[in-house]
Amino acid sequence: MKNHIQLVFALMLAVIATFALAGCNEITDTTGTGSQTTETGTDTTSGGIPTTAIDEEGDVVMAFLHAGNIQTSTDKVEAAVSAYVRSKLGFGIEFKLLNVFDQTTVYTNWLVAGEEIDLINVAFSDPSLYINEKRVREISSLITETNTPNLFAELENHGESKVLGVDGKLYGIGTWESYAYTGYSYTIRKDVLEAAGLYGDGEGQYSHLEQITYSDLDRIFTAVRNVMPTTGDGLTVYPCSAIAGTQNYASGLIPFDPMGNNLLPLAVMLMDPVTGEFTEEVVNYYETDEYKEYVEWIGNAFENGYIHPDAAITTDWFSDFFATEQFVGVLLQTEPGIRYEWETATGLDLIQLPLSTSYTYFTAPAISLMIPSKSERPYRTMQFLDLLYSDEYLINLLQYGVEGEEWEFADQEHGLIWEASEGSHANYVIGGFWGDKSIIYQFVNADDDIEAIIAEVELINSERDLLQATAIINRSPASGFIYDTTSQGTRIRNIEANVLSKYFNTLSVGVGSKGTDGTFTGPGSTYAKFIEALTKAKMYLVVEDKQAQYDAWKSEQEG
Amino acid sequence: MNKPSFIQRIKKSNIKNFILVWLMMLPGLTYLFFNNFLPMYGITIAFKRLDFSLENVLASPYIGFENFEFLFESDAILIYIRNTVLYNAAFIILNIIVPVTLAILFTSIRGKRLKGLYQTMILLPFLMSWVVVTYMAFALFSGENGLFNSWIVANGGSRINFYGERAKAFWPFILVFFNMWKGTGFTFLFYYASVIAISPNLYEAAKLDGASYWQQVKYITLPSIKPIIITMFILGIANIFRTDYGLFYLVTKNSGQLYDVTQTIDMFVFNALKGQGDLVQSSAASVMQSLVGFVLVVSANLVLRKVDSDNALF
16 A cells, blocks of 8 residues: 555656646746737727727726725626716726735736736836736837827826836826825824914924924924823824834935835935935935934934834724824825815814925836736727726716715815715725826815815815925936836845845834833844845845946936 | 566555545545646746746746745845744644643543533634734733733833844744644644543553553553654644744734744745735745755655654655
8 A cells, every 4th residue: 555655646746847847948038028919900990999999899807996895885886887988988897806905916816817807906016017027018009009199198298107117118007196296294183283382383383384304393292292192092192103114204204216116215316305406326225324314313202102112013004093093193195185185084174294395206106007918908998098087977986986875066166075975985996097187076074164165175276286386396317217127126026025024114113122221222223234134135236236227327318 | 586566566466455445535636636736837937037928827938046046145044944944843842742741631630521621721722813813912912002011011110012123032932832822722632532542451451550640651641642643743844834824924913023033934925925926036935945845854754764664654
């Protein structure tokens, strides 16, 4: 019997070896070009739509991101969207629901398994992986072939919407407008700032949109701790909302152009937070004097008890802490629309104190719509995207649900909507969709005076115009530069997986600890080990490579 | 005397007797083949530059060991291997000693109700989800309102950041404790079943010969359950390169400061895939894990064949 078992295992090992070695005779292709699926033809009808689009069959299948809670009426929204698009374009839309936190693994599984999917929403992930591994197709040619005037115009006018590959071709379209141009603000409850005597135009006081620095933050934190040490329920109030992953004060205090698609900064170009001037030197973000200063400051904030003790490991959202009043100020993008959304949701007046001036840089958008390379309906998908851009009914249906059920107009002329029934409000989809932002409605509180709301919305729009005007002036010189990661990709992935994953969260929230002798060990020693690990991982080679590529690109632009 | 040929041995073995046995094994073997062995072809992903535009992504170009380079750019992989091996070694040893001891002690309990109560207490943690255990651990170790820190602060001390670097020396013990606390109930059942299957006549004879309780354990109980101990040991060795996601990721809250003592290869692979969606990087780490694990299992089996060849795996 033992011999039989040995025979079986020997046979199985032989099978494994056969499969494992099957790939060894393939031609080594180091260029990584592989082969693209080719289109069958670009004959066009008189309407400018190629015959291949007409030959495509079936409904467009699109990924529909949610944050864990699927709205109960999602199937109604799907049916309404499908019926509407069918009436306009002759085909329907099918949703493939997906939790935004699972997208990296689920998209990979879908693509490997050959799942039917025509449109994906790559949110808060590096799209270059999708481009380099040809998970998505280039769409530059599709734009010219499918008569999509809205897409063409949008991409011509808004460079931030583009997702470009190293080859300069277009691979996706951003949904959100790039909020990087407004920077980050310490957004604090107006009532708390008033109670601390710090709100106003007087000496030592702060007014809305007044830029602040480290010392101002220290003053505010100390004052908040004095006037509001605990919540009504006896929980400790933490003036500094630093939380690993979502509330990183370094991002606001040390603005930079990432010059690439990395989620965390690596080799970057720094900007002066006051003047808005960018250097043209590529640096290791973490070895700069600015970052060292930040580590010391955040460590002091932690030592003083201004930061939640579990900031480095908590999985709770900063919005949850804000709801329980343990946070009275949070880090938000200096975007009046975001502030207004928070005020609407919380019923509180908020003051935004920017940590830097407004600026803008070119990088891949935070959320990008992309077409998988194996999509069987790329042309139909492009037609759908083009319709989405300018169709007011469609984009708001996708964003907010069915009119009359989830929402109704508060003021149609100004595009203001409120809940149709109590508790029905929610955004249906994470990340939104691309399109003309002026036709997307705005949610307001049902109880508010509509005239006051309209005045507020107009104020918000003028605030935004001012911020954008400043941002355009403070534009990174590296706008348009695409970093080719071919030579350093492995090193970058190693740094992200083995170094940043270990140290970044701790340093971003200043975690330290007191020893039994009462001495506080701040993040300083952690910082030293972090830099040592980065050096060992040869981060300097990434910096050198990026600088060389940037210099070459700059010469080409000027030449 | 010449050794009979393969065909002669088959003819001699009266293969008809084994046909029914093989037929019984066929469904399981088929499942094993399609679920465990056929997908092994996917191992080639680790040696390729993926091109999803191809009809079959597995036909992507082969680039040798390029995807493995990142593993050796830092000494992190050695730390992860060390953590994996040491933790599993501790788990294997303690997962034998503790349940065996409990099983033996259980035989001394006379009261039926007490026995049932103790059995429930031992088994209950095994039935809990690791998510629940995570929050129990957090309730103990939280920097803000954790039980330990509340007690420390109430007694005039300074809070300890248990998820921070200065407390990382605690974590090997914490993880081993939670693994034992949760897993003992299940393995205990195997050993207890073996212990109660031992013939009482042996114990009676030993008592007549004047053997003490510990002598009975040493000369009767332990030798009798030796086969199951070796089997469980082999199973543990086979999984020595796997780690429990719930324990190493959830309970530690994936705290980067503790990576030196808590990060294992499985967790590294998971973080790489979850965080970056990088299939090739995680595949390369997985291949590395499998190769080293294979070497360990074969080595352990070689040692076991010297000690007790009858119970060796192969």
